[in-house]
Amino acid sequence: MSPETASPARLRAVEVSGDARTVEGPLRGYHHETYVVPLPAAAGEAGAAGSARWKCREPRSGLLWFDRRCFVSEERLLSALHGRITHVPDVFEFDGLHLQRFIEGRTLGTLHGAGRAVPPELVRQLVRLFGETAAVTWQTLPVERLCHPDDRPADGDSDGFMERLVCFTERRVYEDNLPRFGSLFAGLGLDDDGFTRLRKHVAGLRERPFCLLHADLHRENLIVDADRRLWTIDWELAMVGDPLYELATHLHLMRYPSRQLRQVVAGWRHAVEAARPGGTYGWRQDLDLLLGYKRAQSVFTDVVREAVSLGRAARSPGPEVALAAARLHGVLSAAAPPLGLESVPGPAEIGTALVRWGRAQPRDEGPPPGRP
Structure with missing residues (x-):
């Protein structure tokens, strides 16, 4: 896919990963266009990212919404639930983005x-x-x-x-x-x-x-x-x-x-x-x-x-x-x-x-x- 035809979400994923060859996606989903990316080695050295892969996503435009929403940010909620709910994704801040860990399975x-x-x-x-x-x-x-x-x-x-x-x-x-x-x-x-x-x-x-x-x-x-x-x-x-x-x-x-x-x-x-x-x-x-x-x-x-x-x-x-x-x-x-x-x-x-x-x-x- 050439830069001219890539979506903003994919371009952002490539920017985050630093290497287009490591970007996987888009994943199947309705509300977001989602890609899975490893973070650059420098980010992994911070300890929180490690060798995990992370979800980089952007909301899709023009969607029909059918469900009421309560919280301003899913990532903030996940951060608050750590230590209280078993097995929810980690959240990692990188380059101004809040990324969710991609659960391998x-x-x-x-x-x-x-x-x-x-x-x-x-x-x-x-x-x-x-x-x-x-x-x-x-x-x-x-x-x-x-x-x-x-x-x-x-x-x-x-x-x-x-x-x-x-x-x-x-x-x-x-x-x-x-x-x-x-x-x-x-x-x-x-x-x-x-x-x-x-x-x-x-x-x-x-x-x-x-x-x-x-x-x-x-x-x-x-x-x-x-x-x-x-x-x-x-x-x-x-x-x-x-x-x-x-x-x-x-x-x-x-x-x-x-x-x-x-x-x-x-x-x-x-x-x-x-x-x-x-x-x-x-x-x-x-x-x-x-x-x-x-x-x-x-x-x-x-x-x-x-x-x-x-x-x-x-x-x-x-x-x-x-x-x-x-x-x-x-x-x-x-x-x-x-x-x-x-x-x-x-x-x-x-x-x-x-x-x-x-x-x-x-x-x-x-x-x-x-x-x-």
Whole structure:
């Protein structure tokens, strides 16, 4: 790749490493264009960098944002978590940049894909992570938060915490995307009344003391190294809130086999209650409600992502549209109860709605920047 065609992110990575031949990437990812680089020998001599490789990344432009963010900097959060959370990436400052250590290993999803059981020794490390995050409270976390104090629910106000998540989904995912995707939402039977029904579905959550949440614990954010240690990466969506939301998000994303799901829930209960007494209160009644929110949230994010990923292929029926329609049918069916949907369009109807939407898009609509 010539300097004329290299992106600013790659040029920055080459500048940091000092040798274009040592730069690996870009890595697969949605929010950032990321490269892996070794640091020059002079930097390694400082001791902190050593022989490790580091992630050099830049935010992608023009992205669709679907999740609320709490902390001003992932790197500052990671620095604050060292010594409190086992196996999170080191952070190293070099040439004015805060670089995260690249964890050498394989993702849990590569080793054990969605729907498959996770080996017991890795589940035990996940359970330990639940306990460690539950022990971290906002009062003991010296990291600046993005949200205004007036927009933060009181400690233990699980209903208030959920209301802010529903509001974010309604305003930033649904309403902000209406100009471009409104006709597609309507074609799938999605409207703002669904949020009224969703609020009723999740109302009445029990109070649980708040703690740190990773809020995105899925198989691609968990790295298994050569020593079978489980590392947790991508803390960008971390927040402070209801500990049961962490479990609900994790179960929603992991798709454990039913037997292992029960084991993980039991492990979460013991670890969180020991670290944060009262953190599991009312979990039997509230877990299904929070899972309902996650399924409803997925509808709006997945509709947008599938449509954007199709790009020009959405303009005519074909196998890509059929696959997207089948995936969306499953997502809509799962979310029907919390959204109060009386009926769910079939795959053929969803495919027709996608094509109708695709044909209405400008002809020069480019391909998507990527997807998670």
